[in-house]
Amino acid sequence: MISEQSWADARVLWDYHQMQHELRPCSVAIGLGSHDLSVADTAADLYKRGMAPLIVFTGATSATTRERMPRGEAVHYRERALELGVPGSAVLIEPEARNTGENIRFSRALLEESGAEVGSVLLITKPYEERRAYATARKLWPEVEIVSASAPMEFDDYIRSIGDARLVFDMLVGAVQRLQLYPAQGFMIFQSVPGEVAAAYARLSSAGFTRRLASNDA
Structure with missing residues (x-):
């Protein structure tokens, strides 16, 4: 749940x-x-x-x-x-x-x-x-x-279309992590991460939505 x-x-x-x-x-x-x-x-x-x-x-x-x-x-x-x-x-x-x-x-x-x-x-x-x-x-x-x-869909509609909320949550977390890591590695330009986004990312990571973090890439 x-x-x-x-x-x-x-x-x-x-x-x-x-x-x-x-x-x-x-x-x-x-x-x-x-x-x-x-x-x-x-x-x-x-x-x-x-x-x-x-x-x-x-x-x-x-x-x-x-x-x-x-x-x-x-x-x-x-x-x-x-x-x-x-x-x-x-x-x-x-x-x-x-x-x-x-x-x-x-x-x-x-x-x-x-x-x-x-x-x-x-x-x-x-x-x-x-x-x-x-x-x-x-x-x-x-x-x-x-x-x-991208597809013009609301969050809840998108979750229903994919049929796997945990997959989407994992992807959301992984994308924020890369935005913070990759500019220093030369992979992308810097993007500011507002405080509320950083806090949401930290809570989701702590809740276990970590399958798509960079260290877990297949």
């Missing part, structure tokens, strides 16, 4: 992780691989709305996705986008990346190889990965403008 305090703390982290960027048309959309197919759904929707003429899906597999997406995250994302009506000519896949930094670096290299001119990137992630992905992209690809996007 998850306590009321933990639910309240998780909502604090959920709100913090979202960048609240205003959507606008960009040179390309990049969908970062994960267990969550809503990234592909969002990419397809934004493509149809004219927000990007090209989509890159990036991601291999991880401990979380090995069974759900045996052919690789990028491949499954592409299949989902095609099912939703996106033409195959508008989708590139990058199937090797195993972390957020590789998602950005490998996608950038793929776009350069394809001859795409990129001045802005619509960076599509899970809702609770927006800030981490943004900070990583700004560090590794500072020349382009980054517009963050």
